[in-house]
Amino acid sequence: MVLCAVALILVLQAAQGVGVFPLCVVALLGVLSVTAPGTPAPAFLIVATAVAAVVVSENAFSVGVLALIPLVHLVHIGCALAAVIPGTARVHLSALRPAAVRFVLVQLVVAGLAGVAALVPETVTPAALEVLALLGGAALAVLATRLIMKRPQ
Numbered sequence: 001m002v003l004c005a006v007a008l009i010l011v012l013q014a015a016q017g018v019g020v021f022p023l024c025v026v027a028l029l030g031v032l033s034v035t036a037p038g039t040p041a042p043a044f045l046i047v048a049t050a051v052a053a054v055v056v057s058e059n060a061f062s063v064g065v066l067a068l069i070p071l072v073h074l075v076h077i078g079c080a081l082a083a084v085i086p087g088t089a090r091v092h093l094s095a096l097r098p099a100a101v102r103f104v105l106v107q108l109v110v111a112g113l114a115g116v117a118a119l120v121p122e123t124v125t126p127a128a129l130e131v132l133a134l135l136g137g138a139a140l141a142v143l144a145t146r147l148i149m150k151r152p153q
Helices: 002-016 020-035 041-056 063-084 093-119 127-150
Strands: none
Touching: 002 020, 002 041, 002 063, 020 041, 020 063, 041 063, 063 093
């Protein structure tokens, strides 16, 4: 799963015009992520992918850039699961359901945020939108705090 996501990341970045050296760095980090998922390699892969996308893309909302979001998230989730589940373990699909549900929910939220960000004018941000953003950030902080406090110890 992680190897397929890394391969798709490489294909998307090559199509966007990323140079050979950055592609080699991403490929090396991808191989390290697959072979050693419990190391910092997956985090470096995500950072390298983001930096390469920022450097070459002119539009943050292009299909290629937006397609990278679920792929790097899949790398993150896949490496996290591979790091804690032994290679010889038998895994029931029902055990992966919570991770799959969280993956889908996060992707829906990110797609919604990307849609809202695409609607924001590139000139001057209206004051009402800034206030709405501050209220949204405060609501997320309250929600995160409540989730942390309710978590079983």
